[in-house]
Amino acid sequence: MIDLHGFGDQLLQGAVVTLELALASLFVGLILGLLGASAKLSSIAVIRWIANGYTTIIRGIPELLTVLIIYFGATSVLMAIAGLFGYDEYIEVGAFAAGVTALGLTFGAYATEVFRGALQSIPKGQHEAAIALGMGPIRKFYRIILPQVWRIALPGLGNLFLVLLKDTALVSVVGLDDIMRKANIAVSSTKQAFLFYLVAAFMYLALTIISMVFVSYMEKRASRGLTRG
Amino acid sequence: MDFSVVVEYFPRLLEGAWVSLQLVLISIVLGGVFALPIALARISPVAWIRAVPFAYIFFFRGTPLLVQIFLVYYGASQFDAVRESFLWPVLREPFWCAIIAFTLNTSAYTAEIFRGAIQAIPQGEVEACKVIGMTKFQMYRRVLLPRAFGIVLPAYGNEIILMLKGSALASTITILDLTGMARTIIARTYTPMEIFLAAGAIYLVISIVIIAIFRQIEQRQNRYLGTLSIKVPDKG
Numbered sequence: 001m002i003d004l005h006g007f008g009d010q011l012l013q014g015a016v017v018t019l020e021l022a023l024a025s026l027f028v029g030l031i032l033g034l035l036g037a038s039a040k041l042s043s044i045a046v047i048r049w050i051a052n053g054y055t056t057i058i059r060g061i062p063e064l065l066t067v068l069i070i071y072f073g074a075t076s077v078l079m080a081i082a083g084l085f086g087y088d089e090y091i092e093v094g095a096f097a098a099g100v101t102a103l104g105l106t107f108g109a110y111a112t113e114v115f116r117g118a119l120q121s122i123p124k125g126q127h128e129a130a131i132a133l134g135m136g137p138i139r140k141f142y143r144i145i146l147p148q149v150w151r152i153a154l155p156g157l158g159n160l161f162l163v164l165l166k167d168t169a170l171v172s173v174v175g176l177d178d179i180m181r182k183a184n185i186a187v188s189s190t191k192q193a194f195l196f197y198l199v200a201a202f203m204y205l206a207l208t209i210i211s212m213v214f215v216s217y218m219e220k221r222a223s224r225g226l227t228r229g
Numbered sequence: 230m231d232f233s234v235v236v237e238y239f240p241r242l243l244e245g246a247w248v249s250l251q252l253v254l255i256s257i258v259l260g261g262v263f264a265l266p267i268a269l270a271r272i273s274p275v276a277w278i279r280a281v282p283f284a285y286i287f288f289f290r291g292t293p294l295l296v297q298i299f300l301v302y303y304g305a306s307q308f309d310a311v312r313e314s315f316l317w318p319v320l321r322e323p324f325w326c327a328i329i330a331f332t333l334n335t336s337a338y339t340a341e342i343f344r345g346a347i348q349a350i351p352q353g354e355v356e357a358c359k360v361i362g363m364t365k366f367q368m369y370r371r372v373l374l375p376r377a378f379g380i381v382l383p384a385y386g387n388e389i390i391l392m393l394k395g396s397a398l399a400s401t402i403t404i405l406d407l408t409g410m411a412r413t414i415i416a417r418t419y420t421p422m423e424i425f426l427a428a429g430a431i432y433l434v435i436s437i438v439i440i441a442i443f444r445q446i447e448q449r450q451n452r453y454l455g456t457l458s459i460k461v462p463d464k465g
Binding site for chain 2: 060062064065068069073077162166169172173180183184191192193194197202204205
């Protein structure tokens with residue numbers, strides 16, 4: 001068995017933090033993606049421009065830079081806003097919150113494109129049928145449109161989640177105690193860099209495999225309404 | 230916010246951008262060279278030849294680039310054998326470690342893109358080559374690879390953009406690329422927002438230029454198709 005010098009459970013704790021960060025960012029990103037896709041398909045030009053600007057900028061900037069901008073910038077932005085309301089204490093944004101914001105924004109920008117494609121692929125007849133049954137716009141969206149969009153978007157979203165999972169490693173740069181930082185700590189005390197980074201790599205690989213299995217289960221579930229033939 | 234620091238340090242940021250570009254260019258070229266044999270082995274009919282590139286691609290696509298960089302830069306120096314070997318002058322330099330990590334990473338992604346493109350070529354064209362009596366080598370050189378090149382372009386352009394964004398990670402092993410330079414400047418001026426936003430803008434401009442160049446090449450390469458559009462396999 002490989003000797004981890006007692007850092008095994010530290011690394012596992014890191015894996016929990018990595019997973020929490022990934023799931024929280026996924027949640028934020030899915031909401032941003034749906035909003036972004038609706039904005040891109042909006043009939044109001046200004047909303048479309050905002051959505052286009054958001055996806056272009058986020059997708060053109062390195063994820064590491066986004067993390068750094070949010071981590072160092074959010075403090076000054078929040079303090080400026082709080083200053084307007086007469087609050088002058090120092091506000092600190094934690095690494096986790098900054099990570100969720102940065103990765104959520106990144107995931108949201110890519111998910112916008114996935115959702116937009118899926119929304120556009122729903123036949124017009126589905127909308128008309130829902131309206132003919134007397135559904136309001138919100139009920140139509142939840143009962144008819146969203147389940148179909150979900151099925152079409154799932155493979156794309158699954159890929160994005162795998163990218164997100166790997167991007168969580170970047171948040172270790174601003175000091176979040178994830179797998180990567182735990183590995184760094186282990187390396188600095190044991191000097192066995194190759195061993196611990198390789199273990200970290202295989203932990204990410206394991207998380208990737210678990211996610212892939214879960215996504216394919218979700219895909220099967222989402223398309224259970226389809227009859228093959 | 231005070232953007233005069235951006236003006237003052239802009240030449241330094243451009244220096245960093247040049248390092249980023251070097252990293253991307255060298256790794257993309259080397260990665261492309263390695264990717265072709267990997268892709269061809271990946272579609273081999275022999276199972277054990279297929280298995281090796283499969284494991285390679287799976288590892289490099291399934292783990293964060295940051296881990297890969299640290300494995301090369303910090304990991305390699307753990308072994309005395311490496312430190313005493315002729316490779317040490319190369320593996321001691323952060324720049325070459327970044328190049329090695331990026332090349333390994335991008336060759337895995339590019340191999341998958343190449344494989345998708347080769348497999349996207351209609352079976353009829355392969356059969357046509359055989360009917361004419363081409364050897365396997367001729368078929369690849371004259372028909373399959375040039376065709377694959379045209380199909381590959383959009384996905385390959387994406388991969389270069391991803392590599393550009395990945396190159397920011399070089400700053401974590403003390404390289405003064407665009408991000409590294411920005412962090413150094415910030416340590417001196419303490420104006421994170423201004424400098425990071427300026428660096429982001431430079432990345433954005435570089436991406437836009439790359440996208441424009443690829444659109445040009447694409448139009449040229451696929452000009453025989455006229456207005457027909459071809460289906461490109463999605464990058465995983």
